[in-house]
Amino acid sequence: MKVLEVNITTKVIDFFKQNLKNNDLIIVNQLLKNFCGILEFFDNQNEINELIQVLKIEQNIVSEPDRAEYGDFQTPKNLTDLTCKLLKNKVINPQIVIEPTCGKGSFILSALEHFPVIEKIFGIEIYPKYVWETKFSILNHFLTNSQKEKPEIQIININIFDFEFQEISKQHKEKEILVIGNPPWVTNSTLSVLNSDNLPKKSNFKNLKGLDAMTGKGNFDIAEYIALMILNNFSKHNGHFAFLQKNSVTKNIVFDQLKNKYSIANIEKYNFDAKKEFNVATDASLFYCQFNQKYTTTCNEYNLYEPTQLKYQLGWFKNKFVANLTTYSELHEFDGICPIVWRQGIKHDCSKIMELEKVNGHYINQNNEQFEIENDLVYCILKSSDLKTGIISQSRKYTIVTQTKIGENTDYIEKKLPKTYQYLNSKIENFNNRKSSIYINKPNFSIFGVGDYSFKKYKVAISGFYKSTNFSLLLPNNEKAIQLDDTCYFIGFDKLAYAVYTYIILNHKITQDFLNSIIFFDSKRPITKDILMRIDLLKIADKIQFTGVSEFYNNELKQLDISINEQDWIEFKKSLNNKPKTNEINLFSTIYENKNACNI
Numbered sequence: 001m002k003v004l005e006v007n008i009t010t011k012v013i014d015f016f017k018q019n020l021k022n023n024d025l026i027i028v029n030q031l032l033k034n035f036c037g038i039l040e041f042f043d044n045q046n047e048i049n050e051l052i053q054v055l056k057i058e059q060n061i062v063s064e065p066d067r068a069e070y071g072d073f074q075t076p077k078n079l080t081d082l083t084c085k086l087l088k089n090k091v092i093n094p095q096i097v098i099e100p101t102c103g104k105g106s107f108i109l110s111a112l113e114h115f116p117v118i119e120k121i122f123g124i125e126i127y128p129k130y131v132w133e134t135k136f137s138i139l140n141h142f143l144t145n146s147q148k149e150k151p152e153i154q155i156i157n158i159n160i161f162d163f164e165f166q167e168i169s170k171q172h173k174e175k176e177i178l179v180i181g182n183p184p185w186v187t188n189s190t191l192s193v194l195n196s197d198n199l200p201k202k203s204n205f206k207n208l209k210g211l212d213a214m215t216g217k218g219n220f221d222i223a224e225y226i227a228l229m230i231l232n233n234f235s236k237h238n239g240h241f242a243f244l245q246k247n248s249v250t251k252n253i254v255f256d257q258l259k260n261k262y263s264i265a266n267i268e269k270y271n272f273d274a275k276k277e278f279n280v281a282t283d284a285s286l287f288y289c290q291f292n293q294k295y296t297t298t299c300n301e302y303n304l305y306e307p308t309q310l311k312y313q314l315g316w317f318k319n320k321f322v323a324n325l326t327t328y329s330e331l332h333e334f335d336g337i338c339p340i341v342w343r344q345g346i347k348h349d350c351s352k353i354m355e356l357e358k359v360n361g362h363y364i365n366q367n368n369e370q371f372e373i374e375n376d377l378v379y380c381i382l383k384s385s386d387l388k389t390g391i392i393s394q395s396r397k398y399t400i401v402t403q404t405k406i407g408e409n410t411d412y413i414e415k416k417l418p419k420t421y422q423y424l425n426s427k428i429e430n431f432n433n434r435k436s437s438i439y440i441n442k443p444n445f446s447i448f449g450v451g452d453y454s455f456k457k458y459k460v461a462i463s464g465f466y467k468s469t470n471f472s473l474l475l476p477n478n479e480k481a482i483q484l485d486d487t488c489y490f491i492g493f494d495k496l497a498y499a500v501y502t503y504i505i506l507n508h509k510i511t512q513d514f515l516n517s518i519i520f521f522d523s524k525r526p527i528t529k530d531i532l533m534r535i536d537l538l539k540i541a542d543k544i545q546f547t548g549v550s551e552f553y554n555n556e557l558k559q560l561d562i563s564i565n566e567q568d569w570i571e572f573k574k575s576l577n578n579k580p581k582t583n584e585i586n587l588f589s590t591i592y593e594n595k596n597a598c599n600i
């Protein structure tokens, strides 16, 4: 049954029916404190009067409001139980329990069931309905377990960003504390779309400057802010911290440990199936650490459902932040600067017009319009999903490459390629309506991600979005270089043999293991230019030697039927001695300046 718009058991309803005969605020609150430990169950007399009224009406059905801005994903009881069981197995037995955004209170209930010496519980929650639900559930717990010791419990209806943790922190310095919960799953950029102010007042809390604050790097999870509030207030206390949160939040906390140096150790993450538990398509885990320790900068990774088996250890190895410290420590010598600059594919933001297919010798665009154009500017193009096989020499799609370098004048198209011009010009509105500011004041039909490198006949390419580090070798189609879209990265060559050597080096076990040790596959775009620029091709080439190359070639690439020989291989390696110009790559001299270097 629902009372005050919340779920309530018949046991609790019967309790109130029997005990609310005297409706004096002080007497009722004292009675409830004796029954279940909650201090000031009712804040004022009106609340009691309202409950009495509502209890007279049998059913009270209400619809749920949209709570997107509150990142509201209530934890199922089985998951809060599993979390508490895991903590109990670590011989954690807290005296003070804090649930910073307690929702309907399932963590509080599990804590009451698992930890016998709790003296005080603090639950904080912004939504009054959930405050009631938590209170009623606690009352129900003690009506069912009346013999149990009752801690003093405060369920506080307040915005966490207005809550002063210092008070609790100061009062309980000597006690063993457990901060446990599942903070809101929402980012500041989602909140800005929702026009919500459910944000800390100082929302640029990472002190990001200018461009970083404007781009994705200024985007943060509210959960991260709350976790840092907890660390600021309690990391020097005896106790423990256990939060269900997105993996990206855990990664950021461990990443920032190098500068924040919170007194936390035994940092662990226990992956769980967020789809199954919360019906959310994201990678999430239980973050755990122990307070009041010498600070550490690594995190052990487990599976919550089989928590004894260590999977990986992520974190800092000297000045590099990596996904698998064990493998990385064996392969870190290959973490350098790639001598060839990795490029992102073509960006046009106009797929309806620029993404073409060929049907019966005619091109059709994404609007299903059929047209004729000269072949001069038409190129095969591959998307991430096309990069599944080793060697590729054709494509499903085509595109029009209107420029050979960024900003190039496109007037020539009208004079030289009238049909192409007619097609493009008939769609000028689509080009002009592109939202990105990069197209402002640029020639008509401008594209990005184009340069000499786009026209190299042979390419080695990879998708930025897939959880695979396999590279593809692209051969020209009708003598023309195959293009890639901006979800892909590539390096280009004039000589097929050099592309083949690079393909072999990149798909070699050493490179694959190295990449798997530095890539965080739960990132949105796990493979970035920064990651690829860390592959020291020359060092790996030296390691695998020509014997390794010819073995790979004979096993997997024989159909190419080219001659590879040691002299050529030596020449190729010499060509790798040229370091790229610093203005062509984002040099990651200090890791803080460029978090992407670590793929966060």
Ligand SMILES: C[S@@+](CC[C@H](N)C(=O)[O-])C[C@H]1O[C@@H](n2cnc3c(N)ncnc32)[C@H](O)[C@@H]1O
Binding pocket: 069, 070, 071, 072, 073, 074, 075, 076, 100, 101, 102, 103, 104, 105, 106, 107, 124, 125, 126, 127, 130, 158, 159, 160, 161, 181, 182, 183, 184, 185, 198, 199
């Ligand atoms: C992901 S839910 C988890 C609830 C609960 N911790 C659990 O594990 O079931 C996040 C909770 O945070 C609450 N919340 C969101 N913003 C809040 C804020 N600014 N202050 C306090 N609570 C907030 C939501 O109402 C929601 O109950």
